[in-house]
């Protein structure tokens with residue numbers, strides 16, 4: 001039997017951490033759909049055209065080095081505006097969601113476009129300042145030279161682009177449970193997510 005958990009939200013709200021913890025808790029497979037857009041973005045930075053890159057994507061691309069860099073994140077956010085690029089990535093995501101044994105997909109449009117019939121939908125968010133602080137800590141830990149103002153500007157620019165695009169903009173599905181992690185630690189956020197999913201099982 002398939003059981004799909006859709007987890008959407010803006011960059012650095014805690015989606016990834018919550019998704020991995022939820023998948024481990026329920027024994028579900030997990031797909032970080034941002035990696036698909038990052039892999040396309042990385043191919044575009046290497047000189048490919050966006051649609052050709054999306055169509056040529058392989059599982060190995062998702063393992064490529066450097067997909068977490070700010071440059072690739074920016075390129076991902078840009079290619080994600082293109083409806084043809086998004087359409088080229090739909091089948092892979094839906095097939096993943098339909099696998100037996102349960103699946104967690106996290107992204108921006110999982111509950112609204114990719115899996116509108118998902119059994120459980122969460123929208124994980126936090127203030128831009130809190131998200132920038134978390135992203136800064138991550139980037140510094142990985143050795144990227146940056147500062148709070150630059151990261152906050154990047155978070156705000158990506159929010160604006162992801163929320164205002166015409167195709168599949170970032171927004172909570174009508175039936176999503178919203179979890180604001182601004183004042184929650186990881187354990188509290190994960191517990192809130194598990195409780196929301198349990199309520200749908």
Ligand code: DC
Pocket residue numbers: 011012033034035037038073076077080106107108109110158162
């Ligand atoms: O979640 P992330 O930071 O890895 O996502 C990178 C970019 O990809 C993000 O700015 C918007 C885009 N994206 C999207 O449009 N739809 C998704 N389902 C996932 C990511």
